[in-house]
Amino acid sequence: MHVANSCADAGRSGSEVFTLPHDRRGDDPGRYDVTMDPTVELIDLLGASRVHTHPVDRIIYAKDSGVTAGDPAVIVLPDTTEEVAAVVRIASRAGIPIVARGAGTGLAGGAVPAPGSIVIVLTRLNAIEEVDEIGRTAWVGPGVVNLDLSRALADRGLHFAPDPASQQSSTIGGNVGTNAGGPHCLAEGTTAAHILGVEMVTADGDVVIVGGEAPDEPGYDLRGLIVGSEGTLGIVTRVLVRLIQNPPDVVTMLLVFENIHQAAQTVSDIVATGLVPAALEMMDQPMIVAVENFMHAGLPTDAGAVLIAEVVGHPAGTVVEAALIEEIGRRNDAREIRTAADDDERALLWKGRKNAFGSIAQSAPDYYLSDTVVPRTRFVDVLDEIYAIAERDGLRLMNVFHAGDGNFHPLVTFDASEPGMSEKVINAAHDMVHAAVAAGGTLSGEHGIGLEKRDLMHLVFTPEDLDAQARIRDAFDPEGSLNPGKILPAGARLTEERDA
Amino acid sequence: MTTLRTSTLRLFERLRDERADDDGRFVVAPASLDEAAALMTVAASEGLAVAFLGGGTHSNIGNPVTADLVVTTSNMASIIDWQPDDLTVVVGAGMTVDDLEATLAERRQTAVLPETAPGATIGGVIATGVSGYRRLRYGPTRDRVLRVEMATGYGKAITGGSLVVKSSTGYGVQRLVTGSLGSLGLIGTVALKLWSRPISTATVPVTDAAGALATAYRPLAVLETEDGARCYLGGTEEEVASQTAELASDGSAGLSWPEPIGEPIRLSVRVPPHDVGETVALIREMDPTRWIAQHGVGIVTVGFERLETDLFGDLRSWAVSRRGSTVVLDGAELIGDGVDPWGHAPAAIEIQRRIKVSFDPASICNPGILPGGL
Numbered sequence: 001m002h003v004a005n006s007c008a009d010a011g012r013s014g015s016e017v018f019t020l021p022h023d024r025r026g027d028d029p030g031r032y033d034v035t036m037d038p039t040v041e042l043i044d045l046l047g048a049s050r051v052h053t054h055p056v057d058r059i060i061y062a063k064d065s066g067v068t069a070g071d072p073a074v075i076v077l078p079d080t081t082e083e084v085a086a087v088v089r090i091a092s093r094a095g096i097p098i099v100a101r102g103a104g105t106g107l108a109g110g111a112v113p114a115p116g117s118i119v120i121v122l123t124r125l126n127a128i129e130e131v132d133e134i135g136r137t138a139w140v141g142p143g144v145v146n147l148d149l150s151r152a153l154a155d156r157g158l159h160f161a162p163d164p165a166s167q168q169s170s171t172i173g174g175n176v177g178t179n180a181g182g183p184h185c186l187a188e189g190t191t192a193a194h195i196l197g198v199e200m201v202t203a204d205g206d207v208v209i210v211g212g213e214a215p216d217e218p219g220y221d222l223r224g225l226i227v228g229s230e231g232t233l234g235i236v237t238r239v240l241v242r243l244i245q246n247p248p249d250v251v252t253m254l255l256v257f258e259n260i261h262q263a264a265q266t267v268s269d270i271v272a273t274g275l276v277p278a279a280l281e282m283m284d285q286p287m288i289v290a291v292e293n294f295m296h297a298g299l300p301t302d303a304g305a306v307l308i309a310e311v312v313g314h315p316a317g318t319v320v321e322a323a324l325i326e327e328i329g330r331r332n333d334a335r336e337i338r339t340a341a342d343d344d345e346r347a348l349l350w351k352g353r354k355n356a357f358g359s360i361a362q363s364a365p366d367y368y369l370s371d372t373v374v375p376r377t378r379f380v381d382v383l384d385e386i387y388a389i390a391e392r393d394g395l396r397l398m399n400v401f402h403a404g405d406g407n408f409h410p411l412v413t414f415d416a417s418e419p420g421m422s423e424k425v426i427n428a429a430h431d432m433v434h435a436a437v438a439a440g441g442t443l444s445g446e447h448g449i450g451l452e453k454r455d456l457m458h459l460v461f462t463p464e465d466l467d468a469q470a471r472i473r474d475a476f477d478p479e480g481s482l483n484p485g486k487i488l489p490a491g492a493r494l495t496e497e498r499d500a
Numbered sequence: 501m502t503t504l505r506t507s508t509l510r511l512f513e514r515l516r517d518e519r520a521d522d523d524g525r526f527v528v529a530p531a532s533l534d535e536a537a538a539l540m541t542v543a544a545s546e547g548l549a550v551a552f553l554g555g556g557t558h559s560n561i562g563n564p565v566t567a568d569l570v571v572t573t574s575n576m577a578s579i580i581d582w583q584p585d586d587l588t589v590v591v592g593a594g595m596t597v598d599d600l601e602a603t604l605a606e607r608r609q610t611a612v613l614p615e616t617a618p619g620a621t622i623g624g625v626i627a628t629g630v631s632g633y634r635r636l637r638y639g640p641t642r643d644r645v646l647r648v649e650m651a652t653g654y655g656k657a658i659t660g661g662s663l664v665v666k667s668s669t670g671y672g673v674q675r676l677v678t679g680s681l682g683s684l685g686l687i688g689t690v691a692l693k694l695w696s697r698p699i700s701t702a703t704v705p706v707t708d709a710a711g712a713l714a715t716a717y718r719p720l721a722v723l724e725t726e727d728g729a730r731c732y733l734g735g736t737e738e739e740v741a742s743q744t745a746e747l748a749s750d751g752s753a754g755l756s757w758p759e760p761i762g763e764p765i766r767l768s769v770r771v772p773p774h775d776v777g778e779t780v781a782l783i784r785e786m787d788p789t790r791w792i793a794q795h796g797v798g799i800v801t802v803g804f805e806r807l808e809t810d811l812f813g814d815l816r817s818w819a820v821s822r823r824g825s826t827v828v829l830d831g832a833e834l835i836g837d838g839v840d841p842w843g844h845a846p847a848a849i850e851i852q853r854r855i856k857v858s859f860d861p862a863s864i865c866n867p868g869i870l871p872g873g874l
Contacts, residue, residue: 134710135773135798179668190666192675193643208848213772214824215640215798216629216679218871219846220855224642224675228668248717272585274608274696314717317739373664376586405666406586442662443669457670464656468859469671475854487670 038094038118039074045086050077061119064104064111065166068451072099072113077121081199081207081237084120088235089205091118097484100231102142102171105164106178107369108450110230114484122173125237128152135213136243137196142173142236146180149241158243161188164446165354172239179228181446183279183310183353186404188244190446192227197240200226203477212240225472230448231483233476247312250278251322252346255307255329256300256336260284260399263305264380266332267403270309271376273328275321279310280404281353287398287411294359297352300336307403308349356400357411364396364413368425372433374441376406385435386410393428407445408436434459449487457489466492508542515539517572525567527553531575533649533657533688540685541655543569544862551866552682554594554621558628560830562681562841562869573623576688581663584609587694588646588663593623593687604694611692612638616760623687629679633721633732633757636796638695642678647691650677653684653860663691676855682866683874684859698734704744704751706731709795710777716743722795724780725758726788729795761790763803765831769815771824773798782818786811798824809836816843845872 042051052058052075062069073096078084091098100120101111113119125141128149132138133156140149146167150159163182164170170180176198181190188194197211211223226233257263263282270280283291284305292299299306307329311321322339329337340346360367374382383399386408390397396413410432416422433443433456442460443453457466470493476482504512517529530536543550551567553559573594581590584607591600597613597620604610613625614632626648631640638644647661660673677684701720706712709729713722720732731747732755733740744751771779773796780793783802790803812835816826820843828841846852849872856874859865868874 132772132774134714136796137772179672181666181668185666189639189643190668192672193639202848202851208851210847212823213774213798214770214819214822216631216768216770217846218825218827218842219874220852220870221629221642221675221679222848222851224672224678227675228670228672245718268585271587274587276587276696314735314739314743316742317735320736320738373662373666375583375588375664377583402666406664407666440663442664442667445664445666446668448668449670453669460662460669461659465658465660465673466670468652468656468658468660468673471858472671472673472676472855475858476851478854 037073038090038096041090042074042076042087042118045090046076046078046083050079051075061101061121062113064101064106064109066107066109066112066452068109068112070099070113070117071115072119073116075119075121077124079124081125081201084122084235084237085201085205085207087118087120088201088203092203092205092479092481095481097481098235099483100173100177100235102174102177103145103166103169105166105170106174106448106450107371108178108444108448108452110177110448110450110483110486112451120235122235122237123171131156132213133158136245137213137240138243139238139240140172142171142176142239144172146170146172146175153243154246157246159246160241161185161194161244162191165357167354172241173236176227176236176239177230178446178448181402181405181407183281183402185446186280186402187276187278192224194242195223195227195239196242197223198226198236199238200234200236202234203479203482207237225476228448230450230486232473232486233482235482249315249318250310250312250346251318252308252310252340252349253322253325254338254340254349255309255325255334256303256338257305257307257332257334259304260383261380262332262334263307264383264403266307266329266334268377268379269328269332270325271404273324275324277309277321277325277404278312279308280402281308282306282399282401282403283353283356284399286396287356287400290359290363290398291352291356295352295355297348299352303335308353353400360398360411360413364415366414366416368412368414368429370408370410370429370432371444371447372436372441373405373407373445374436374439376404378439378441379403379406382408382435382439382441386432389428389431389435393424395425395428402445405445406441430456451486454485454487455489457487457492463494467494504546508546511538511542512569517574519574520570520572525570527570527572529572529575533651536571536651536686536688537655537657539569539571540651540653540864543864544653544655547862548864549867550864552623552627552686554624554627555596555619557617557620558624558630561628562866563873565866565869567866571686573621573686573688577621579603580689587696588665588691589694590647590663590689590691591622592689593621593626595622596620597622597625605697608697609694610697611694612644613641615755615757622690626678626687626690627680627682633723633794636722636794637718637720637734642675644693645674645678645690646693648674648677648687649689650684651686651688653862653865657688661691665693681869683856683870685865700737700740700753701732701734701755702740702744702751702753703756704731704733704747704749705729706747706749709793712747713796715747719743720755723758724793724795726791727758758792761792761801761803763789763805765804765807765834766829767802767804767815768827768829769800769802769819769824770827771798771800771819771822775822775824776800779818782815786815801829807835809839812836812839820844842871
């Protein structure tokens with residue numbers, strides 16, 4: 001969940017948020033002695049222009065795209081893997097926590113720095129190297145912007161499949177950290193399926209490469225753990241991405257419905273046929289209105305819901321699949337089905353979808369965005385519950401969904417200056433998460449856990465499950481210096497096990 | 501073996517696998533994850549090395565393990581929850597791949613598991629991390645493992661992952677366990693993402709495998725063997741027909757996969773996909789009985805009746821020089837004394853060791869089976 005543009009979270013100071021789990025402090029209570037100052041050493045390493053300690057810089061880097069603010073001591077902008085490793089070694093010697101970040105578009109607080117920490121900004125590691133057109137891979141820096149990668153590869157007929165709505169600014173490193181998704185992950189899978197290897201700096205400051213161009217590297221799949229670990233297992237300095245052939249044909253359709261149930265049923269019916277379109281995205285009426293007022297994408301503002309369906313592939317296949325989707329839409333009383341005539345029309349449809357969150361600013365000063373996922377067959381039930389929760393609390397709810405994946409993004413707009421409103425919204429959002437979990441779903445489909453959902457992890461995992469995850473984290477980072485306080489709640493490592 | 505406590509013997513007797521041959525070892529078949537966890541607790545306290553057995557089709561992979569206790573998954577061998585409309589299935593680790601795929605085929609679905617692995621179980625496939633030929637189109641098996649339930653080496657039943665098709669909720673325990681060869685514990689159940697089977701398929705002989713890979717739009721597989729190269733297509737009838745025409749060839753309907761390699765020495769050469777052609781040329785000079793190259797993937801599986809130690813060493817050096825590996829799947833002892841089936845310790849060995857120790861503190865789960873003595 002995410003509270004944006006507001007001071008809704010002002011009551012939670014950085015130090016409260018970052019009460020470190022006792023079992024992660026080790027035996028040394030002075031481990032996070034924030035008075036130790038590594039700045040001189042860092043300036044020697046990087047030069048003054050790439051080391052920032054000014055209060056304004058510390059405020060800028062205190063947050064990601066959520067509102068919860070941390071309090072870093074120093075921000076560094078390394079240019080190379082070796083510099084990152086040297087920074088990690090300096091931090092390690094000084095016992096200072098480290099938080100890696102890219103563009104800071106994360107919504108779950110994963111890049112919010114612990115008090116007194118060193119923030120390592122990886123945006124300058126932005127080279128695209130070693131593009132292999134036969135193996136369909138490339139080594140890229142974590143600072144490469146998602147959309148820039150696919151644009152750079154366009155003339156080779158390749159693209160990087162994960163396409164989060166933030167793709168114009170979010171970085172590949174950030175995508176790796178959160179196991180990012182996006183509309184086109186329906187058919188292609190989320191980021192984990194598109195990362196073949198990483199070069200990373202370990203908590204000790206060593207540089208290792210795990211995974212690689214050759215498949216099935218013997219030993220444990222550390223690559224698979226790094227993806228989605230939100231910078232808590234190592235600092236990724238280069239990424240080997242898997243690239244997908246650009247499809248010879250794309251059909252993008254807009255299906256317009258009187259109500260949300262017809263749209264949701266269409267999604268269920270499409271998935272039940274076994275057809276997995278490239279994307280199946282849905283917006284409800286309040287969201288359509290917000291997007292249309294902002295974007296003028298030609299969406300019907302009187303519609304109850306719209307579905308964007310896209311099929312890609314060989315033209316002899318797409319024509320059949322598009323016809324099937326149209327037939328299912330008609331069966332569910334779609335009042336209109338439009339097919340994008342060309343790339344411009346297609347781009348306009350997608351622009352509307354991908355700018356959904358940006359359009360909110362026009363309708364309310366604040367919004368609270370959730371990200372939960374349920375089994376696809378429970379989608380309609382949970383949707384009803386989410387609407388009922390909003391209605392119960394008199395909240396303005398709008399929805400944009402990765403419907404084909406069962407991934408909800410309910411969004412509540414509100415005015416945080418109204419007394420008690422923020423608490424009410426957070427309470428409702430928690431109830432929505434509970435509804436998703438009760439239907440067999442989980443906390444996050446693509447935004448990650450970070451700080452925002454850390455203390456909800458017990459809803460989906462037993463103490464033993466969380467202990468196993470804590471064991472993994474400790475194996476990578478025994479001292480607990482990489483992005484402390486994220487993902488796992490306090491006390492996740494069961495102490496009797498550790499003492500055994 | 502040291503003398504076991506009476507309570508331990510009673511537990512083993514109660515869970516004894518009636519179907520297993522008695523070869524002097526305890527062979528037990530827990531029927532639930534809790535029973536498996538109890539077994540692991542007892543084994544850890546008695547210091548018994550434990551091996552896990554599914555179909556036994558991968559039992560020669562890795563460093564040899566001398567086990568005191570064999571845990572089979574034969575009592576956890578059924579479909580637990582199949583949601584065809586969700587394209588997900590939860591299955592007991594002991595179910596065979598063929599049985600699962602046959603059931604899924606009734607609704608025209610597939611878990612995209614290895615196509616030619618008679619007798620192999622789901623648990624075995626996940627533990628070895630092996631993928632089928634269709635990985636070129638659908639990605640490796642590990643990308644479809646949504647959730648695992650397992651009994652750890654420290655005797656706890658845990659769940660990793662979630663039964664939804666996308667999740668960014670905590671660490672990818674299910675990805676760690678896939679390919680861990682039973683060194684962290686016993687896999688009890690697996691949740692898999694499913695795909696629809698294509699309406700139409702074809703096997704198309706081609707003269708140039710690399711060319712076919714460049715021409716075809718997302719074929720299921722491009723394989724080359726001693727009998728030539730084939731491109732495997734799937735999709736609508738019109739799509740398969742058009743793609744076949746574009747490959748300037750005549751295909752036959754259906755997917756005819758090569759017979760599995762059954763030679764006494766079996767190697768898996770793993771190189772970057774762009775090095776497959778050169779690897780094939782190298783392997784041909786070694787005069788193997790059988791070989792299957794997966795173009796676009798980077799795996800060449802090779803079968804020999806016999807293989808000189810030096811030639812094997814050259815092949816391994818070649819793969820390593822390409823940042824790959826040559827893994828001995830069967831018959832390391834036939835290649836030469838002390839041949840390491842893996843070749844070298846994995847990267848980040850310290851982290852790898854700490855993972856092993858934290859999931860298997862008593863070092864009882866297939867001890868030493870992985871590279872680097874993990």
